[in-house]
Amino acid sequence: MSSSTAALAAAAAAASAALLVLAAFAGGVEARERESAWLPAAKKMAAAPKKVAAAAAAAAKVPAVIVFGDSTVDTGNNNVVATMLKSNFPPYGRDLGAATGRFCNGRLPPDFMSEALGLPPLVPAYLDPAYGIADFARGVCFASAGTGLDNATAGVLAVIPLWKEVEYFKEYQRRLRRHAGRAAARRIVRDALYVVSIGTNDFLENYFLLVTGRFKQFTVGEFEDFLVAQAAGFLAAIHRLGARRVAFAGLSAIGCLPLERTLNALRGGCVEEYNQVARDYNVKLNAMIAGLQRSLPGLKIAYVPVYDDMLNLINNPSTLGLENVEQGCCATGMFEMSYLCNEKNPLTCPDADKYFFWDSFHPTEKPILKILAKELQILSSWCAMIGIPSFTQWSYFSSTDTM
Numbered sequence: 001m002s003s004s005t006a007a008l009a010a011a012a013a014a015a016s017a018a019l020l021v022l023a024a025f026a027g028g029v030e031a032r033e034r035e036s037a038w039l040p041a042a043k044k045m046a047a048a049p050k051k052v053a054a055a056a057a058a059a060a061k062v063p064a065v066i067v068f069g070d071s072t073v074d075t076g077n078n079n080v081v082a083t084m085l086k087s088n089f090p091p092y093g094r095d096l097g098a099a100t101g102r103f104c105n106g107r108l109p110p111d112f113m114s115e116a117l118g119l120p121p122l123v124p125a126y127l128d129p130a131y132g133i134a135d136f137a138r139g140v141c142f143a144s145a146g147t148g149l150d151n152a153t154a155g156v157l158a159v160i161p162l163w164k165e166v167e168y169f170k171e172y173q174r175r176l177r178r179h180a181g182r183a184a185a186r187r188i189v190r191d192a193l194y195v196v197s198i199g200t201n202d203f204l205e206n207y208f209l210l211v212t213g214r215f216k217q218f219t220v221g222e223f224e225d226f227l228v229a230q231a232a233g234f235l236a237a238i239h240r241l242g243a244r245r246v247a248f249a250g251l252s253a254i255g256c257l258p259l260e261r262t263l264n265a266l267r268g269g270c271v272e273e274y275n276q277v278a279r280d281y282n283v284k285l286n287a288m289i290a291g292l293q294r295s296l297p298g299l300k301i302a303y304v305p306v307y308d309d310m311l312n313l314i315n316n317p318s319t320l321g322l323e324n325v326e327q328g329c330c331a332t333g334m335f336e337m338s339y340l341c342n343e344k345n346p347l348t349c350p351d352a353d354k355y356f357f358w359d360s361f362h363p364t365e366k367p368i369l370k371i372l373a374k375e376l377q378i379l380s381s382w383c384a385m386i387g388i389p390s391f392t393q394w395s396y397f398s399s400t401d402t403m
């Protein structure tokens with residue numbers, strides 16, 4: 001083995017070790033001091049002048065943004081969960097002004113959507129003790145980093161399983177009825193915009209990491225079918241509980257996440273096998289969603305096709321002024337996330353806006369906003385269908401030029 005091959009092999013080993021170490025310690029961690037990092041951040045955002053002229057009318061139509069899923073949309077629930085998968089410490093949140101538990105340097109898609117709808121600029125996490133039902137009446141996040149559609153996925157890093165997110169949603173509805181009255185609560189639940197983003201961990205933290213045994217039980221195609229069936233069950237459950245307007249994200253190009261590239265270091269580049277799985281799963285997910293749209297009364301559901309737009313940006317980084325689309329900004333960018341991405345690491349990049357990825361698993365705010373703007377443009381007929389103006393017509397999004 002040449003020394004550079006050895007170095008690559010070591011990096012790949014470190015990358016798989018990073019996830020496994022996190023998994024091994026799952027549940028055994030003392031919750032760190034719970035800085036209520038949120039509140040200052042929310043106040044700062046609220047004070048900032050915002051161009052949301054057309055948003056007030058839309059807010060009346062969409063009273064709340066309600067979020068389910070994983071780290072792509074978790075706004076801080078894991079802060080109070082005994083897991084190794086946390087991000088409520090610097091440099092997370094560096095460009096937001098506070099480490100809130102978002103796996104990002106800035107904000108996440110639900111935050112931008114909420115703000116565009118004339119609602120608060122940060123969607124509060126349901127488990128954050130700094131917030132109460134009056135806040136949650138205008139937006140609430142039940143998502144948990146590291147979770148998945150498969151119950152077994154949440155077990156890997158001891159996070160909140162999706163069925164438990166739904167239990168929290170039921171509890172939320174009881175609190176909402178007490179707070180706002182029965183009729184108003186029903187209206188909020190019915191007219192809210194539901195944002196769901198989940199599935200990456202089922203493959204990368206579960207099936208392909210070989211820790212749950214699912215790989216012995218299912219072929220990858222069967223596992224895709226199993227996950228899509230779980231997604232259908234979840235959607236039927238929230239529909240039964242009153243949800244009507246749902247945006248459900250497909251998988252991104254999961255083989256291009258820096259951690260997966262590192263694991264693939266000997267071959268180099270994105271893991272094409274994983275990208276192929278994401279594409280196959282997306283086709284099945286999209287078909288299931290189209291079926292539900294026809295069979296569940298009143299359901300207005302959009303499949304959000306993020307895969308192509310993510311890959312487009314990665315293949316054409318200069319269109320967004322990106323200089324690195326292969327490593328995360330944090331630390332070496334090859335395998336660090338959660339506690340391994342911390343303030344003590346001197347290698348963290350000075351300007352996250354030059355990077356597609358913030359840590360080895362999650363994008364920076366800049367491509368998030370760009371891709372979101374593009375997706376909402378694609379979904380403009382769905383926006384019309386649910387009676388809200390296309391987001392891209394609103395000043396907040398139109399100020400970012402489209403791809």
Ligand SMILES: *[C@@H]1O[C@H](CO)[C@@H](O)[C@H](O)[C@H]1NC(C)=O
Nearest residue numbers: 149150151152161163164230
């Ligand atoms: C997942 O766990 C919940 C709660 O224990 C259970 O109700 C559900 O049936 C499980 N799903 C599957 C597919 O096993």
